[in-house]
Amino acid sequence: MNDTTDPAAVARRITDRCRQLDLSEDSLAHRAAMAPRYLVHLLEAGPTFDPGGFVRIAAVLGLSRDELLTGRQDAPPGQSGPGPRPRLLDLTEAECWDLVGTHGVGRIALPVRPAPVVYPVNYVVDHGSFAYRTGESAGTAPAEGAALSFQVDHIDEYLGRGWSVLALGSAHYVDDPEDLSRLSGLPGAAPWAGGDRPRWVRVRPDEITGRRLVTG
Template identity: 30%
Template sequence: MDTRTAGGPSSLGTRIRHRRQALGLSTTEVAERTGLSTDRIRHIENRPSALTAAELVRLAHALDSTVEDLAGPQQPSAPHEPPLAPVLQPMRRGECITLIAAGTVGRIAYTGADEVVVIPVNYCYRDGLIIFRTAADSAVAQYDLAPIAFELDHFDEGMQDGWSVLVNGLVRPATDLETESLQGHLTSWAGGTRDTHMVIEPHRTTGRRIRSW
């Protein structure tokens, strides 16, 4: 696949740079994710470049994107590329926070009356806290400084890779000030009367990423 132009970076390089910047990643971080050198990432972003199919696949995974989104209508073919092997990697806390801040739907897990409950929630990340809405008579609304877990993930079944972030902490009712600050920024897909805001105070944030190389 050759996306070179006569002057500056190729359209592919521009899309890669914009996606990296949108995720708040440095060229060094993308290099670590892909196994490419930092100089190679900078060259791809800023100069006319011809990428191998393997490089494009690695970049798509590293940027939580797809080959189609990065490359546009033309898709690379790689009949001679070796098969990809999965690698499980821990994620740094900063990377986990970036993914949480960019999301809107996650899962909470807590101990109910006689069993563990796991449910999806719409949430908002604000000032280091995870805030979600629930019904006033729900079990989790009765919690006050009780243990809770929050999980966020993304998977590509076709490529058999993805990432998962886990937050362990305590849940409590939101203060009036915290509730007021979220007006218009947190909507529950489930509808109904869900006017009780709950706050998760993270104590531990971890993540893992599995990717094919």
């Protein structure tokens, strides 16, 4: 049975959303034009019992019917909770580089005022460094030589497993024409955000560490 027809999964989703909105069960029933006792019965019976009732509930909760029945497709990771007997294992430097691959999406953390900021960027790996494209005055354009961190991770929601790699280093702009040409030809070089991003920033790690989350 999948989440679309599993009454327990749908009821849990409704309870979580009500908690987010600070909405009581009685208030939900009133706004969905049903008696509180009928709402309880509806949650126990599931979406196939009264589809129209669940459409009204979804509207009250500010969700589409599909979001209510199957969950948000753009929800942040971690909605499923931890897996059985989770534990963290340290990764070697070689394992870290192997996991980040040749290209992907990571997060750049820059030391600006009044507080550090973190931006997602798509990157390429080149000769023991990360490189990404940015605009001249974009938020992802650090000062030359700025100390920063670069993080890449992966989470398997179904299994409750994943890994995270963190690189600490400094930022340097790439100006050599041969390097620029080579970087631009690598898989994953095109900026996902689009727009004019003519500058390449290279992050040279002084330290790279990682951890793997395993279960069972």
